[in-house]
Amino acid sequence: MTLEEKLKILADSAKYDASCSSSGSTRKNTGCIGNAAINGICHSFASDGRCISLLKILMTNACIYDCKYCINRRSNNVPRAIFTPEEICEITINFYKRNYIEGLFLSSAIIKSPDYTMERLIETIYLLRYKYKFNGYIHAKAIPGASPYLIKKLGSLVDRLSTNIELPTDTSLKMLAPDKKTKDINNSMITIRNNISKTFAPAGSSTQMIIGATKDSDKDILEKSANMYKYFHLKRVFFSAYIPVNQDKMLPSISIPPLKRENRLYQADWLLRFYKFSVDELFDNNNNFNYLVDPKTDWALRHLEEFPKEINKVSFNELIRIPGIGITSAKKIVSARKVFKIEFKDLKNMGVSLKRAKYFITCNNKYFNNLSYLNKEFITINLLNDNIKERQLSLFD
Amino acid sequence: MNYIILYDGSFNNLLITIKYLFTNNIKPINIVKEDNFKGSLTEYPFKPEISEFDKLNILDKNIFKIIYYVYLSNNINKELVIYFFLLNYYVYKSDILKHRNLKCVNMALAISHKVSREAHLLKGFTRFKLINNEYLYAKIKPDNDILELLSMHFAKRLKNEYWIIEDEGRKIVSIYNKDKFFIIDRCDIKLNLDNTDNVWEDLWIVFFKTIGIKSRENKRCQMSFMPKKYWQNMIEMESEL
Known part of the structure; x- marks a missing residue:
């Protein structure tokens, strides 16, 4: 099998992993080649609009497990391949030199046993770091069920070490990934959490959940995600819209991945991590998101009695709860209002988007229009119309 | 007098020229690189004798970075933006960045952001x-x-x-x-x-084509993150042009 054929198979098998971030590490070029950029760098964007930062590949796709949703499951009749450690190193170094990538994302199907797979991953990354003297970013996957000493060894070689939780609940995992045990996944995450330091996965840990393969609600997913941030000190929880690649009676019969749902979950995840929202606040009686408006706008529309908020007075924490105002805009507002009274035109000039915010604020006690417009129906209809107009305009781009 | 101030195009010379203008209380209608000046009937070109002037003393690193990035930009009014920004800097000192009601502050920040953004994009592209x-x-x-x-x-x-x-x-x-x-x-x-x-270029193209998920295809999103103007020098996008 040629290197090209292997790359095709093993990139194809790795592409369903959502994480491609290369941020969080300050690794300097003390070796022969490479360093890390604290904010990460995107090197290209694939046809699906996702960033390509890392050479995302599996070491092998020949798996002993039979997870229902996975393209690489044992019972699938797909071409199988395995990279040698040298092949992975050669591709990484040569891609890196030409600035195609920021580093390597290495995962693997389970070959023989979790420990055996981990040993092969360690061997590869050790070679890359010490023989090829590569000092760029590496994200590796810890294989659930592998011995803690192997996890520790791998963590000391990479910038990020992560384990995929795969599905939001224990029941879903049992149903769709019968070979994977929640206990093993949790233990891997605990070992990683307890060891994270400047010399062990300095860019932290992350995980991924498949969305829409089971009946779990958005609230179940977010609660799971909030708990994981809390207990495993994760940097990120990635959501991956379920893509039907296999036929199985246990799997839902959908043809299009639930991308809108994935998008809403990411927005909500941001609200939990940076905007001090709690999971309960984001849902009313329904445990799923409103797909028409984003979760923050949806929350604000359910709490219109708290609005409009005066831009020149309310605290930073209140500012970031206004739809359309992010952390950066709130910081600009707090800094500017120390020296002058902010009007609507000033917000526009300083680059604060008013598309959503204008319905929920006053500037120097002035509302953008008649206050009777501060009602749920009017705002929803206008926001939806804006979205339609934007989409129509973009057809002429 | 409608003075158009000329400078030699370098960042140092621009800063010294601006200091000269402040010291002599000259209000220019524009500041341009001398090679770019085409002559005008109503405006007077003037290149100050500036050898005795030191550089402007800008202690704040952040301010220095902002004006340097504006200088690197392709904005046709960048010299005037820097002039007005510095004029206000001497009034408001490090509070200048809070004065987002001043056009020159918003412009300087927006232009420097654009430059920094492009530099960041090209670190990848x-x-x-x-x-x-x-x-x-x-x-x-x-x-x-x-x-x-x-x-x-x-x-x-x-x-x-x-x-x-x-x-x-x-x-x-x-x-x-x-x-x-x-x-x-x-x-x-x-x-x-x-x-x-070409071996590694061909492999990169194979990887690039494989890594996109067909059922999630979104070329609009791809183009908005990776503007088309950069594609001509990106080996994986050449076939799309």
Whole structure:
């Protein structure tokens, strides 16, 4: 099998992993080649609009497990391949030199046993770091069920070490990934959490959940995600819209991945991590998101009695709860209002988007229009119309 | 008098010229690089004698960075933006950045953000070729003059490689000799760019085409993150042009 054929198979098998971030590490070029950029760098964007930062590949796709949703499951009749450690190193170094990538994302199907797979991953990354003297970013996957000493060894070689939780609940995992045990996944995450330091996965840990393969609600997913941030000190929880690649009676019969749902979950995840929202606040009686408006706008529309908020007075924490105002805009507002009274035109000039915010604020006690417009129906209809107009305009781009 | 102030095009000279204007209380209607001045009937070109002036004393690193990035931009009014920004800086000192009701502050921040953004994008989008198995060569065509910022990045990252980056539009190249980089005019060097090795380029294209998920295809999103103007020098996008 040629290197090209292997790359095709093993990139194809790795592409369903959502994480491609290369941020969080300050690794300097003390070796022969490479360093890390604290904010990460995107090197290209694939046809699906996702960033390509890392050479995302599996070491092998020949798996002993039979997870229902996975393209690489044992019972699938797909071409199988395995990279040698040298092949992975050669591709990484040569891609890196030409600035195609920021580093390597290495995962693997389970070959023989979790420990055996981990040993092969360690061997590869050790070679890359010490023989090829590569000092760029590496994200590796810890294989659930592998011995803690192997996890520790791998963590000391990479910038990020992560384990995929795969599905939001224990029941879903049992149903769709019968070979994977929640206990093993949790233990891997605990070992990683307890060891994270400047010399062990300095860019932290992350995980991924498949969305829409089971009946779990958005609230179940977010609660799971909030708990994981809390207990495993994760940097990120990635959501991956379920893509039907296999036929199985246990799997839902959908043809299009639930991308809108994935998008809403990411927005909500941001609200939990940076905007001090709690999971309960984001849902009313329904445990799923409103797909028409984003979760923050949806929350604000359910709490219109708290609005409009005066831009020149309310605290930073209140500012970031206004739809359309992010952390950066709130910081600009707090800094500017120390020296002058902010009007609507000033917000526009300083680059604060008013598309959503204008319905929920006053500037120097002035509302953008008649206050009777501060009602749920009017705002929803206008926001939806804006979205339609934007989409129509973009057809002429 | 409607003075158009001329300077030699360098950042240092621009700062000294601006200091001269402040000291002599001259209000220019524009400040332009002397090579770009085309003459006018109603305006008077004036190039101050400035040898005795020191550079403007800007202590705040952040402010210095903002005006330097504005200087690197392709904005046609960048010199005036810097002039008005500094004029206000001497009034408000480090509080200047809070004065987002001043046009010059908003403009300076927006322009410097654009430059920094483009430099960041090209840290990712620059594509090197290995020539003669000897040195790496990349061609870029950025809107702003970011070759120096980019060179600083690659001097750290690829510190043990010989590399050359060419800014096609400005006809300048940055040459790195495993120690320092030098930016010189393109016409001052001869490059033979024929002998490239395509094996890794072909593999990269295979990887690039494989990694996109068909059922999630979103070319609009791809283009908004990776503007089309950069595609001409990105090997994986050449077939899309």
